Amino acid sequence: MRLRVLGSAAGGGFPQWNCGCLNCAGVRAGSLRAASRTQESVAVSADGQHWFLLNVSPEVRQQIESFEGLWPQRARHSPIAGILLNNGDLDHCLGLLSLRESHPLVGYATEAVRRGFTEGNVLYKTLQRFPEQLRWETLVLGREMPLLLPDGGAESGLVLTALPVPGKRPLHLETLGAPSPEDNVGFRIRDTRTGKTLAYLSAVAGWSPVVDELVGGADCVFFDGTFWTSDELVNAGLGTRRAEDMAHWPVGGVGGSMKYLSEIRARRVLIHINNTNPLLRDDGPERAELSKAGIELAHDGLELEL
Ligand SMILES: [Zn+2]
Numbered sequence: 001m002r003l004r005v006l007g008s009a010a011g012g013g014f015p016q017w018n019c020g021c022l023n024c025a026g027v028r029a030g031s032l033r034a035a036s037r038t039q040e041s042v043a044v045s046a047d048g049q050h051w052f053l054l055n056v057s058p059e060v061r062q063q064i065e066s067f068e069g070l071w072p073q074r075a076r077h078s079p080i081a082g083i084l085l086n087n088g089d090l091d092h093c094l095g096l097l098s099l100r101e102s103h104p105l106v107g108y109a110t111e112a113v114r115r116g117f118t119e120g121n122v123l124y125k126t127l128q129r130f131p132e133q134l135r136w137e138t139l140v141l142g143r144e145m146p147l148l149l150p151d152g153g154a155e156s157g158l159v160l161t162a163l164p165v166p167g168k169r170p171l172h173l174e175t176l177g178a179p180s181p182e183d184n185v186g187f188r189i190r191d192t193r194t195g196k197t198l199a200y201l202s203a204v205a206g207w208s209p210v211v212d213e214l215v216g217g218a219d220c221v222f223f224d225g226t227f228w229t230s231d232e233l234v235n236a237g238l239g240t241r242r243a244e245d246m247a248h249w250p251v252g253g254v255g256g257s258m259k260y261l262s263e264i265r266a267r268r269v270l271i272h273i274n275n276t277n278p279l280l281r282d283d284g285p286e287r288a289e290l291s292k293a294g295i296e297l298a299h300d301g302l303e304l305e306l
């Protein structure tokens, strides 16, 4: 299984357009040792020819152009075989609307996530200009399903299981409908040829037995690295909401995810990094602590093979 990180930042990216925090101002000025990052998306492939996107960010066009593996090979073609959504947050699904140029797409999402995107959304019509423009495969929690190639439906060599992890409904849907375990899932993706397994949990509000189930036994774990501390935004004067209010498990501190992940044997990579996170500084003490725990920080363009 091959992986390519297309984008590694949380919603808003790094730097964020309306943010002048220490990190954003520093990376703009070039005074901070840090790399800018687009919003979270990862491409996964078993054969290096057909790719599945884990989330599709508002920066998808730039991300496709940044990686030759996603370039068309004919006058009308795309190596993108499917798009997986782990929740309905806009930074995870808004890119669908940017892929509206009359190309057949396959979306993999739970019913709750699909309905959150499609219902009452007049812009969705741009993806319904012909039958099968966007075909949905419904993810049933806990049920393994093969990821298929769009032309002919041959097996891609990857199988997917979605499991419910602590999270919440997207902000814009909070007042519409009741919360569901389908609102936020983690992915287990297994390569049927090599048996290697990826656990992909880019949004996790905290520990749960299912988090253990996904992470245990995986060869590689991508994990929510949004915030270093609970009160990162509050302390920076950027808002009143704590990490927990936004359903993100902080990385640092006694009860942080770094402590949890440090005891896991798999290759571990943090992704979905918010622009306020001090981990973004390449030479900061937080990054040194992360490295000491054997955990990597994703950056745009990171490639790995399982
Ligand atoms: Zn997000």
Ligand SMILES: [Zn+2]
Pocket (backbone or CB within 6 Å): 015, 016, 019, 020, 021, 022, 023, 024, 025, 275, 276
């Ligand atoms: Zn910022």
